[in-house]
Amino acid sequence: MTDKHTDDDKQTKDDKTYDPSRRRFLKNTGMVAGGVVGGSFLGGLLTNKFTQKNETATKSGMEHATDFQEALQFFTRREDFAVLQAATEQIFPKDENGPGAIELGVPYYIDKQLAGQWGVNARDYRQGPFVPKTKPSERAEEKRGEQSILDRGSIFLLGLRVMNQESGKRFNTSFDKATEAQQGEILQDLQDGKIKMNGLLSSEFFFLLHRSTLEGAYCDPLYGGNKNMDGWRMKEFPGAQASYMGVIDSEDFVKMDPVSLENYQGH
Amino acid sequence: MVKKLNKVDAVIVGSGWAGGIVAAELTKAGHKVVILERGKDKKHEDFNGTKDELRYSQRYDLMQNLHKETITSRGDLSETALPVRNNVNARLGENTGGAGVHWNGWTFRWLPYDFEIYSKTVERYGKGKIPKDSTMQDWGVTYDEMEPYFDKFEKTAGISGEENPLGPPRSDKYPNPPLKTTPAINLFQKASTELGYHPYRMPGATVSQTYQNPDGETINGCVYCAFCEEYGCNFGAKADPIGTVLATAKKTGNMELRNGANVTRVSHNGKRATGVIYVDTSTGQEYEQPADIVVLAGFVFSNTKLLLLSKIGTPYNPQTGKGIIGKNFTGHFSNLSTYIGARGFFEDKKYNLYMGTGSLGSTLDDFAGDNEDHTNLNYLHGFEIHFSQLGARPISNNQVPVGTPTWGKEFKKNSLHYTNRNLFITSQTAFLPNKFSYLDLDPTYKDALGNPLLRVTVKYLEDDINRSKAGVARCEEIMNKMGADIVDVDKVADDLQFDHKFYTDHFIGGVIMGASPANSAVNTYSQMWDMENLFVVGGSSFPHTGNYNPTGTIGAFAYRAAEGMNKYLSEGGLLTQQVQVKNA
Incomplete structure (x- = not known):
């Protein structure tokens, strides 16, 4: 089977750290609700813009908060x-x-x-x-x-x-x-x-x-799965988006950054 | 001790579309109504933030909790039925609004051929064309008589759609225009048109624009967020009983809805129903709710089980063909009638398949009902063919071309590659009744209250398998025309048998209607012949399964039944004359 991934399909590898404020910023600008055609545009712009912030968030302890969940509830051996x-x-x-x-x-x-x-x-x-x-x-x-x-x-x-x-x-x-x-x-x-x-x-x-x-x-x-929404990123599934009203009839494939329920429900 | 409550005009069992419509119409006419719903209290607020595939599509949060009650299943009279233990194999509605909350909203009018199937078949092809072992029959009503009720339901639910070029006559257009379209839908429509077929946009209840129905209820415009099937709508944009008919009934001040009320018997004196007995599922306390009329508006399984437990009517006996309760169980079965077709994989085009809505799609009627001449075909009735874009969620959508392993490196690579590059066309086929497929009480397994489970027996006849093969072949033809690089077609085996999956929720029969008590349990107003103040409403009354989703037709018959009940409450008596029928 040939794999014909285009540039647009490639994962943005440095875009893994979860940062709710970033998503909220996106929502407020209306970019998500309105939709943006062309994944490289969206991914590139935002990744560059917020890389700095992500690193800060990691240092301030977000990663440790995630790790608390990685202990065994069911298995004993x-x-x-x-x-x-x-x-x-x-x-x-x-x-x-x-x-x-x-x-x-x-x-x-x-x-x-x-x-x-x-x-x-x-x-x-x-x-x-x-x-x-x-x-x-x-x-x-x-x-x-x-x-x-x-x-x-x-x-x-x-x-x-x-x-x-x-x-x-x-x-x-x-x-x-x-x-x-x-x-x-x-x-x-x-x-x-x-x-x-x-x-x-x-x-x-x-x-x-x-x-x-x-x-x-x-x-x-x-x-506890799909950590950092990286499963969804591979799958190009954008998670709990409020609406596709503006993009449902788009001729081109539309790539969006995923939204988690923590973010979607939390406003 | 059973506690006896104060009498009301009508007690309704079940709060889905059928119960909700009856409640709205009776309460608007001034009657006092109690609805008994065994499931939980639900309102639209419960569906805020509902976009959780694991919870709703894998753990079936809104579906019937089988811990308390399920069905047993077998494929032949000689087999021992086993219980359906898990929602993976039974996706049935529960809670306020019933399955009307988590449906996709596809709303069809079943065909003139459906209602007069026996007469029209004999008229066109002769008696010899009726399959051996078939128990198909006329419904006792015509499409023209049903048309006003179809129109009424479509307006209540704000159905969005366009004229079916091959459809039966309509008194009015759909109340809302069709939903938006997508490149994948356009491709299906173009290919079908080029083949000479007549595609039209799926009529549906995920409403294309904000709409106020004739009862004054508002349904919001759909935003294509892709969480419909198995979900309650986050935006009040899918017509459901909660936001329409139950809200209408509530506003009259004449309706009380009791949740956690599990009805176990219809109380009666042999001639008249006097009320129902139910258990409060929180306390275990038994109550009797007396009423002038009793309306069973539960799912097919509940309606049939309640009559059998209450010893009303004669149970159907598949050995002798005598009896009526439980007869003509039919449906859309997962490995025969729907979920099969042709899947195309496209290398050069990606579609936005994660977007969509429950009723987004296109369908065609060139092979529906008796639209084709069946003289030289080895089956009766037919199929609608559709392409739909419901919104593909990631756990459930990992389609790969045949030959790819189901796990490991190649699976992962291909399932990711084809996620937005595969389209599926399905044929939804009719299922005609036969003398072996029926419902009765299981001799072994019991529900949480100690009552027998309902037992389902389903046998496919050659006619059904031939129809299914024909449907899949047309899906393949259209998918090839759509230009897919790989086309995988589902195989329908000559000896295909029932797979014990109750996944479609399109199950029909058990308390069937007709023009005479000789071949039916209820008349066309869903009124029991043997007990005229007992009405049994819903898909249980249909003598066979047509080739469309049933809800539109269930809604229409519920409106007809409600009209009959209002008449009965003022005048009494049977609502239709018994007539001699040809195939009783």
């Missing part, structure tokens, strides 16, 4: 979390487009999700009898959604430990220390339902792992 880190980075790796899962905060995002209502299936029907699936099937009609008695927190613990055991058996090392190719092989077997797990198919665990990795890459940063 570092080795489980290490497998999660390696697995999410394989699924969504750092590349020339920008950061991977670890830099985006995905493993901590998943840890927080598992500690909350998603991790205990709080919105799901949880009465028995439970009829877990026993063989993988490509047929959509046989998938029948989640049927396991295990909640998602238990599924992750089980799944990550099975990955580690599998790595030990096959490669004589823990999953996080295995090579990229070895990690890839185990993940592929998980996705294909080829690794034995008690109470569900490995493909069901992989589905949750895969989905939550993408969530962590692209959710609003309030959840």
Whole structure:
């Protein structure tokens, strides 16, 4: 597949530090609501203008404030979390487009999700009898959604430990220390339902792992993923914009700097 | 102990479009109404700052909480149904305003062919064309009779649109002009026109300009902010029951809406409904709300379940074909009737796909209903084909060409590259009723109050699969004409089966209407034949699923039902004469 990124598509690498005052300035000037065609114009102008301010903000302690959230709520063993880190980075790796899962905060995002209502299936029907699936099937009609008695927190613990055991058996090392190719092989077997797990198919665990990795890459940063909105920058998704009224019919692609909910809701 | 409350003129179960319309019309006529809504209290203020994809599109914050109640599902009478445990597989409405809060706003008028499908099919093709095992029937009403109610709903909701060149006659144009257009929509319209088809702009309730409806309610002009489906509107710019009909009912002073009121039975003496029994979900206390008329205006599943639990009407038996409650369950199913089509990947053009609004799009009716001659086609009814630009959010939109892995380096590179370079055309196909697809009570699984879950059985017939294949083929044709560099087309297998996904929210039937109690539970005013002060309103009354989104037609039938209720409250009696029907 050829990759035809134009100059306009390239990421502004030095535009990562979050600074709400900058966004508010933009809103007040009306540039966002009215829209600006041509990403390099917007990115270039503002990056140059505010680089100085960003650095000041960092020194004054903003980065430390972010780090308070990077501790474990759900996982209790570092080795489980290490497998999660390696697995999410394989699924969504750092590349020339920008950061991977670890830099985006995905493993901590998943840890927080598992500690909350998603991790205990709080919105799901949880009465028995439970009829877990026993063989993988490509047929959509046989998938029948989640049927396991295990909640998602238990599924992750089980799944990550099975990955580690599998790595030990096959490669004589823990999953996080295995090579990229070895990690890839185990993940592929998980996705294909080829690794034995008690109470569900490995493909069901992989589905949750895969989905939550993408969530962590692209959710609003309030959840601990998509750190500094860099997932959105790669994706050219501008976040919680109030309006596209002035640009919806634009012939050209319109690139905007992203807006977080912290900013959007906070006025 | 059930606490008995003071009697009102009408008690309405459910506060979505159907319940809201009935409440507005009854209270305007001076009747005292109580609406019982099992979900939470919601007002427009709750949707400020709502642009959170994880919360609303991945965790389904506004959808029915399945912890308390869900449905069970199976694909054949011989299977054991399993519960749908997660919102990933069931996106159903809940809370004040129901699914009318988080819809996209596409508002169609179902076709003259839909209402007289049996007669018109036999007239044009002969009885031999009706598929074996089909239970399709006329609805007992014509499009011309329904036209004023369609017009009324469109004006209540401020529908924005333009004349459908192939559409049935209208008494008036849409109350608002179509929404703005985009390069991707223009491309779809140009390619379709060049192929000889007749595209027109999607009629919708994300309103193109600030509008005051005939009841005096204001709907703001849409700003294309791209958070509609699964979201309440941040700007009061999408017509919903909260900002229109419920507000209208509230202003009369004749309406009380009780949240957290989960109705479990219709109380009755065999001949008349006397009220409803409900549980206050905060305290567990049971109440009886007596009323002169009882209106069930919940979703298809709730309406059917309440009748079965209350032992009103005869449950449908798929073995004998006898009975009516639960019969003719149909819908738009994820792997058959919608969400399938052709996806084009464009190397040289980027579209602003992150912008959009719920009703932004274009559609065409060249293959809808019976617009095509089906003499040499291996299916009946048809499909509308559309392209829409709803606003592509990043967690859910990572489309890559077939052959790309779903994770890893190549996935990341391609999913980023194609984010704003892929367009999707869908055909939304009709689903005709058959004797195997129906609703009944599950023998095993129970809800949080100890009542049985509703069980859904869905079987696709050959006719449905053929129609679906034809729809996808037309999507492919148009996408090729649009000039995509790569065109991936969804495959419809010959032996495709129901995938147990209840994702579209377009589910229909169970308490169907008709011209005679021999083949229907309600008449065309949604009045139960067997219990004339009980009305069952909504998609549950449609005998099949047409090829459009249902809300416009649900709104029209709710207005008709409300007119009937007002008449009944002053005069009593059955609102239609029973007639002999041909396919009973």
